[in-house]
Each structure stands twice: as C-alpha cells, then as structure tokens.
Ligand SMILES: [Zn+2]
C-alpha cells in the first residue's frame with residue numbers, strides 16, 4: 001500500500017508489458033492527476049507532453065493498464081469512462097461524481113460498507129459505488145448554492 005513503484009516504466013515492466021512511450025506517458029498523466037481522467041483528458045496530456053498518439057493506441061494503452069490492474073476505470077453519470085491509477089488493492093473505494101465540474105474523484109478513505117458485510121460464501125472481487133453531488137472546489141465557487149440540511 002505504501003510502496004510506490006519508482007517509475008512508470010518499472011511499473012509497466014513489472015507487469016510483463018512492453019515499455020512504450022505511450023504507456024509511460026499515460027501512467028505519468030494518470031499518476032499526476034488527483035482525479036481519474038477521461039480519454040480526452042489523457043489525450044490532451046499526451047499532446048502537451050508531445051507524445052505522438054492516436055485514439056486507437058491510447059485506448060489500447062488504457063485497456064492494457066486496466067487489464068493489468070495498474071489503472072482502474074469508472075464511469076460517470078455521463079457514461080464516459082474515467083481512468084485513474086490504482087494506489088491500493090483491491091480497488092474497492094467509493095467514487096464521487098461532481099455534477100458541477102463533471103469530474104469523478106476517488107474517495108480512497110470511503111470503503112463501501114457492503115464490502116465487509118457480505119453474507120458468507122460470497123467473495124468480493126470488485127465493488128463500485130458512485131456518489132453524486134458537488135465537489136469542494138465547485139461548492140466554494142458557488143457560495144450561494146443551497147446546502148442540504150436534513151432536519
Ligand atoms: Zn466539481
């Protein structure tokens with residue numbers, strides 16, 4: 001959990017993958033972000049880093065990373081996949097989709113309670129819980145937004 005691989009290239013090689021410039025750049029982009037990125041956002045990152053790529057290469061790189069458990073993907077309510085680097089295993093924390101900025105955030109400290117409350121005999125491999133609302137940044141940007149106060 002606390003051991004971080006020294007580099008993206010090592011991480012890829014450790015999973016038996018060919019270390020390509022695209023894969024390394026994708027891992028770096030995901031790792032640098034504080035929230036999972038859409039395909040388009042990853043593509044924008046690669047363009048900024050001047051890494052040549054096309055949609056197919058990028059999709060393949062992302063799929064491979066998900067397949068190897070290096071990255072995880074989560075769909076927002078707009079059904080677009082977001083990709084994030086996996087920082088703990090198994091990946092079963094909750095996600096938060098902000099309806100303001102449209103970003104999906106990993107809530108690594110929020111472990112869905114059902115993960116530990118399964119009836120006997122069930123083995124959990126993957127849990128998906130997406131919470132919807134407004135992220136802290138968007139809440140600050142709109143101080144007049146009504147805050148839900150259940151009474
Ligand atoms: Zn937001």
Ligand SMILES: [Zn+2]
Nearest residue numbers: 084095106107
């Ligand atoms: Zn996540």
